[in-house]
Amino acid sequence: MPKTYTVGHYLSERLGQIGLKDHFAVAGDFNLVLLDQLLEEGSTKQLYSCNELNCGYTAEGYARANGAAAMIVTFNVGALSAINAIGSAYAESLPVIFVSGGPNTNDQGSGHILHHTIGNSNYGYQAEMFRHVTCATEVILSAENAPAQIDNAIRTALRTRKPCYIEIPCNLAGAECVRPGPVGSLLAETTPDKVSLDAAVKAACDFIETRKNLVILVGSRVRTLGSLEPIVALADRIGCAVTVMGAAKSFFPETHKAFRGVYWGEVSSPGAQELVEKADGVICLAPIFNDYATVGWQSKPPASQALIADLAEVTVDGKSYAGFHLGAFLAALSEKAPSRPATVENTKYTPVAIPSSAPGVPLTNDEMARQINALVDGKTTITAETGDSWFNAIRMHLPEGARVETEMQWGSIGWSVPAALGNAIGSPDRQHILMVGDGSFQLTAQEVAQMIRYEVPVIVFLVNNRGYVIEIKIHDGNYNYIKNWDYAGLIKAFNAEDGQGLGLHARTGAELADAIEKAKANKKGPTFIECHIATEDCTDTLVQWGKKVAAANSRPPQKN
């Protein structure tokens, strides 16, 4: 414990107090003293990224496993690279505490022109940019105010489940300030507005009472609950069928008797589309109905039939209720929902087996997905990149406890490599599988080197199908074909003299099976399996979905 406390120590102790074990960083001259302070105080371990975009995605992935994350970068040249990842954390509702070094306070307002800036002396523009993708933006300008500002940013991030922004001038990171007090108020939820909560629960009970065919539709923002129990409790209480949205794959146990698969319009699991679209009451839990989720605006439950329980608001029968969190609403509704005859027995879930192919023939997309699925156990997290990896992950059968992470709202390719690393660091007791296409991989490839550095045993399935296949199916052109790499060969370069990553090629089912066996035995680093798949070989659902989304994108402008 340091003898005197500084702004950097204060931040450091707070990060430990809110349950972080690690923070992620890229060094630069505006944050070096801050990084020293974090190391000295030592509540969390300092881990490094190859660049700031990767650092942001790593933190975003860590927050998925651990509830929150923190990252430290330098001013402008670092922070502006990271803004895409902070956009992701905002879109996906993940509290990432984003910290940037800032100019020396003596340079603020002095007219001095500093390096790493756009060449004028107004240094406020970085915070201004981040204001749009964070829930709280704190630019610290004195050590006295730093504790309150740091606390405000962290508290707001944890409560709203959004990223926050803290800028610490390079000459204040080591300036003396008070030591943090108990963490209580930072972790506490806001007290629910009881009147509004009671009214919402009453309206929801009326909705449940008056509908004949009810179904629960689980959306991706239920991740913020930190547990599936409240959803299972509600399903058990109401006794109705449960479907999950594509982005919410694994957010309801697939082994539960009420599970009826993925609802995704016409690319739903068998029976799920009819179930949801024929229901007269759809209880939607934290859904995001964007163009992708609605298959090009084709499949959103009509407002008259939907109860939408969002993170901070419930809408039912044309009225909205706010002032409480989803968790409080679900807890109260599970206790008070009227008893009604269970409808869960009226329908069945028929999982579709993933087809196999003979071991010696060229590897197919189906055979690859089938073998990956066989590897999944109750302690597996699959990180699936934007592209056909989504559709492959969605058709897998998950044992209880298995988890799928996608970034379907933000959908920035390259996310998955650092996000899988962050997730694996945040939950080291789980088996981590990454499914990523070649096009996406080319954006953030070098982060595999950090998996090697920190000996993180992620099993990476790289799909080498020579291009942006999802884009080929949506809107084809020369721009969808990429330079081929020897992806598995990269591992030798990243290993250099001391790494223990394994790079393998799989051109047949037999080669893939062999590679998976080697991956299971390699605990000292990632195993990278380059799966060679023909460009035209992808899931049927991708093709069907791609056509509908393309049609929605090409609607002509409406004439007045």
Ligand code: DPX
């Ligand atoms: C783009 C996408 O190879 O996967 O399965 O072959 O499609 P598939 P790949 O990783 O290709 C990904 C590619 C180019 N999207 O098909 S989804 C546009 C895009 C994006 N994010 C960013 N730039 C471009 N989503 C950062």
